[in-house]
Amino acid sequence: MTEQQLAQIQCIVEGALLAAGKPMSIEQLRELFDEPERPARQVVEHVLTLIGKACDGRGFELKQVASGYRFQVREAYAPWVGRLFEERPQRYSRALLETLALIAYRQPITRGEIEDIRGVTVSSNIMRTLLEREWVRIVGHRDVPGRPAMYATTRQFLDYFNLTNLDQLPPLADVRDLDEISREIEAQVQGEIDFTPSDTVQPQDDADDNGEQTLH
Amino acid sequence: MTEQQLAQIQCIVEGALLAAGKPMSIEQLRELFDEPERPARQVVEHVLTLIGKACDGRGFELKQVASGYRFQVREAYAPWVGRLFEERPQRYSRALLETLALIAYRQPITRGEIEDIRGVTVSSNIMRTLLEREWVRIVGHRDVPGRPAMYATTRQFLDYFNLTNLDQLPPLADVRDLDEISREIEAQVQGEIDFTPSDTVQPQDDADDNGEQTLH
Amino acid sequence: MTDPLAAPEAQAEQGASVEVAPAPLARVAGKPVVEIPKDLYIPPDALAVFLEAFEGPLDLLLYLIRRHNMDILDIDVSEITRQYMDYIDVMETMRFELAAEYLVMAATLAEIKSRMLLPRQVSDEDEENDPRAELIRRLQQYERFKKAAEDMDTLPRVERDTFIATAEPPPMPRTQAQPDVDMMDMLLALRDVLKRADMFSSHHVERERLSTRERMSAILAALPADRFISFESLFSVHEGRLGVVVTFLAMLELIKEQLVELVQAEVLGPIHLRARAAS
Numbered sequence: 001m002t003e004q005q006l007a008q009i010q011c012i013v014e015g016a017l018l019a020a021g022k023p024m025s026i027e028q029l030r031e032l033f034d035e036p037e038r039p040a041r042q043v044v045e046h047v048l049t050l051i052g053k054a055c056d057g058r059g060f061e062l063k064q065v066a067s068g069y070r071f072q073v074r075e076a077y078a079p080w081v082g083r084l085f086e087e088r089p090q091r092y093s094r095a096l097l098e099t100l101a102l103i104a105y106r107q108p109i110t111r112g113e114i115e116d117i118r119g120v121t122v123s124s125n126i127m128r129t130l131l132e133r134e135w136v137r138i139v140g141h142r143d144v145p146g147r148p149a150m151y152a153t154t155r156q157f158l159d160y161f162n163l164t165n166l167d168q169l170p171p172l173a174d175v176r177d178l179d180e181i182s183r184e185i186e187a188q189v190q191g192e193i194d195f196t197p198s199d200t201v202q203p204q205d206d207a208d209d210n211g212e213q214t215l216h
Numbered sequence: 217m218t219e220q221q222l223a224q225i226q227c228i229v230e231g232a233l234l235a236a237g238k239p240m241s242i243e244q245l246r247e248l249f250d251e252p253e254r255p256a257r258q259v260v261e262h263v264l265t266l267i268g269k270a271c272d273g274r275g276f277e278l279k280q281v282a283s284g285y286r287f288q289v290r291e292a293y294a295p296w297v298g299r300l301f302e303e304r305p306q307r308y309s310r311a312l313l314e315t316l317a318l319i320a321y322r323q324p325i326t327r328g329e330i331e332d333i334r335g336v337t338v339s340s341n342i343m344r345t346l347l348e349r350e351w352v353r354i355v356g357h358r359d360v361p362g363r364p365a366m367y368a369t370t371r372q373f374l375d376y377f378n379l380t381n382l383d384q385l386p387p388l389a390d391v392r393d394l395d396e397i398s399r400e401i402e403a404q405v406q407g408e409i410d411f412t413p414s415d416t417v418q419p420q421d422d423a424d425d426n427g428e429q430t431l432h
Numbered sequence: 433m434t435d436p437l438a439a440p441e442a443q444a445e446q447g448a449s450v451e452v453a454p455a456p457l458a459r460v461a462g463k464p465v466v467e468i469p470k471d472l473y474i475p476p477d478a479l480a481v482f483l484e485a486f487e488g489p490l491d492l493l494l495y496l497i498r499r500h501n502m503d504i505l506d507i508d509v510s511e512i513t514r515q516y517m518d519y520i521d522v523m524e525t526m527r528f529e530l531a532a533e534y535l536v537m538a539a540t541l542a543e544i545k546s547r548m549l550l551p552r553q554v555s556d557e558d559e560e561n562d563p564r565a566e567l568i569r570r571l572q573q574y575e576r577f578k579k580a581a582e583d584m585d586t587l588p589r590v591e592r593d594t595f596i597a598t599a600e601p602p603p604m605p606r607t608q609a610q611p612d613v614d615m616m617d618m619l620l621a622l623r624d625v626l627k628r629a630d631m632f633s634s635h636h637v638e639r640e641r642l643s644t645r646e647r648m649s650a651i652l653a654a655l656p657a658d659r660f661i662s663f664e665s666l667f668s669v670h671e672g673r674l675g676v677v678v679t680f681l682a683m684l685e686l687i688k689e690q691l692v693e694l695v696q697a698e699v700l701g702p703i704h705l706r707a708r709a710a711s
Contacts, residue, residue, distance in 0.1 A: 231595070234599065290602060293602060297604075313617055313622075323646070323648070324645075334625050355652040357707075359690060366652065368648075368653065381643060381646060
């Protein structure tokens with residue numbers, strides 16, 4: 001492949017990403033070309049690297065998110081660029097963010113399970129908002145009475161928060177070593193009222209912890 | 217104004233033009249900045265010149281239009297980028313299908329002859345569409361006044377319909393009975409649904425095959 | 433009332449430093465309420481705002497624990513329970529509509545407290561569900577996800593921290609994908625047009641051999657516009673006898689339709705063809 005051909009592919013990919021206005025996968029980019037001239041995956045990847053570098057020092061950057069690559073305005077200029085838009089950026093309630101966080105970190109999860117952890121009911125409004133924004137979708141039903149829906153996050157959720165996959169979510173704060181916790185509980189309980197040691201909580205905590213690890 | 221400040225203004229203007237999704241005037245761009253830091257018109261103009269130059273060799277360019285400035289994907293890449301916006305194919309008109317069928321069965325045939333059979337004029341659009349699609353070509357001119365072009369079908373036409381030659385088109389006699397055939401096909405489908413196998417179509421198909429073979 | 437959400441969160445995070453950097457919890461009659469009064473006398477309006485800021489009993493408990501700068505594992509259950517109950521009481525006296533979860537939590541706290549007052553006793557039942565350990569576990573879980581939600585809120589977000597960059601698509605000819613054509617549709621169209629033209633009555637049409645028609649087109653296309661071509665060159669041996677017959681029939685048809693002319697200069701001499709319309 002000549003320098004010139006590569007430069008052309010670079011311009012086409014660049015133009016397409018700007019015209020699309022949404023993330024495009026490498027496959028989608030390759031499909032812009034007819035079969036005989038269609039560049040290999042590696043070529044497109046290479047070109048994307050070049051495009052990314054060409055954004056150095058510019059007001060925008062090439063960003064990889066879950067559904068592909070997109071151009072976006074650099075965060076540093078958001079305070080000015082944000083003035084283009086009359087509406088203040090939407091703030092999301094704590095209830096919504098906590099619900100979303102639980103779905104993101106503990107998916108697939110039912111509404112009942114979310115409520116157990118949060119200690120309050122989850123309003124239907126919140127679930128509707130999350131589903132309408134396509135941040136969350138129903139991935140199945142748990143095989144228990146009532147067959148409650150299980151929720152999981154979507155690629156749009158990752159795109160919106162500038163992530164390529166769930167691993168990029170900020171790590172969950174550590175729950176302290178479980179043995180240590182139960183020892184402390186015992187010690188404290190004993191210290192306070194001379195209780196008999198109990199380590200019955202342990203298995204349950206273990207189970208929870210394992211569940212979380214599988215997500216990462 | 218320092219180099220650094222200028223660079224920042226350039227990035228902000230660039231980001232705003234990319235985020236706006238519509239042309240922005242110099243005044244609108246200036247309004248992104250709060251009063252004390254708001255750059256002069258000339259500064260914004262200067263920055264726009266720099267941004268325009270920075271597009272050299274890229275897939276997009278800065279364009280000035282009536283209502284201001286906007287980024288636009290270069291026309292040279294329209295053949296590729298255009299694929300993003302390809303509309304769902306529409307359907308061909310009845311008139312076009314009739315014309316195509318007449319050319320297939322009665323080739324070589326002139327437009328006048330097609331019009332005679334159809335009883336209406338054949339629009340130039342139809343002929344152009346068929347020629348552009350390369351399903352039809354001009355194979356000569358009839359030696360009558362006006363020397364009208366004679367049309368015939370092409371290899372591409374056969375390929376599209378998965379035929380090796382025109383003989384594989386159903387004989388006209390069968391075309392007349394299409395209603396009957398489609399009724400029978402429906403009946404057969406229905407029969408399959410009802411689990412009552414029907415092979416009424418079978419004998420006729422066989423006959424057709426034989427009929428065609430004797431033609432050769 | 434400004435930003436009821438921010439206040440307790442800020443306090444919870446700051447823990448002991450609450451007094452140092454007070455943020456207004458609420459505004460009552462225009463005056464900022466900076467701090468929850470120690471005696472728990474809270475003007476009813478402020479309390480309503482204050483409580484709305486909590487995401488349930490676990491959140492309220494966490495707040496109380498943090499306010500006392502306690503480790504969750506170190507909760508002074510008696511003190512926390514007392515304060516929690518006070519909140520519940522105030523809420524009830526002002527008939528603030530209380531979610532059932534708050535009352536359930538009150539009951540749980542009461543149970544824990546009562547157990548602690550009981551003399552030491554061992555029973556399997558107790559070991560199996562120690563409400564205190566269970567509460568701690570739930571508080572820890574909730575705290576993790578509360579923190580996760582806060583972290584998530586700081587992720588760079590489209591429409592707030594970044595904006596999708598777009599450019600005007602290039603000017604382009606309206607390219608339209610070409611429609612698909614179903615053979616049946618074409619045949620139905622043909623049937624209709626032939627019915628209209630009453631062409632079926634013509635035996636000529638019915639018996640048309642399409643291979644001949646096809647070959648007629650091929651011969652016409654092969655004929656150069658300006659000169660003769662030799663008769664033999666139109667036949668090809670590899671097509672076999674059938675091919676030769678079809679070509680011959682096509683040629684006869686072309687002659688009959690006066691589309692080509694045939695020239696033979698001398699008897700048994702070479703035969704030549706040319707398109708009649710050729711100029």
